[in-house]
Amino acid sequence: MKPSLQQSFGQCVRALRQAQGLTQVEFSEKCGFYQTYLSRIENGQANPTLNAMEVIAVALGLTVFELFERVRQAAEPVKK
Numbered sequence: 001m002k003p004s005l006q007q008s009f010g011q012c013v014r015a016l017r018q019a020q021g022l023t024q025v026e027f028s029e030k031c032g033f034y035q036t037y038l039s040r041i042e043n044g045q046a047n048p049t050l051n052a053m054e055v056i057a058v059a060l061g062l063t064v065f066e067l068f069e070r071v072r073q074a075a076e077p078v079k080k
Contacts (some may be wrong), residue, residue, distance in 0.1 A: 007044030008075040009053075014042040016060050016070065030059045 003011070017027045024042070028035040032055065040046035041056075048056070050064075057067040 003075070004044065005071075005075075006047055009048075009071050010042040010044040010046075012067070012071045012074045013056055013060075015074070016062075016067075017042075020060070027059065031055050 017024070022030070024038055025035050028038040031038065033052070037046060041048050041052075053067065054064045057064040060067065062070070
């Protein structure tokens with residue numbers, strides 16, 4: 001079953017955060033979010049606003065468009 005966009009977004013954010021060596025606490029402070037909210041985003045349980053997505057993108061050193069492209073790439077099925 002294909003993950004929802006919400007789940008794909010959260011998984012991508014988690015992978016990018018971890019690739020930068022940031023804990024959820026460190027990243028949530030960088031974004032100005034509660035750690036529990038960030039956890040819910042990463043687990044696909046929260047539906048962040050466009051403004052929240054932009055804050056996340058900037059904290060990751062990306063534009064929101066670059067972040068969406070990463071999400072799209074991660075959500076694509078593997079071609080054989």
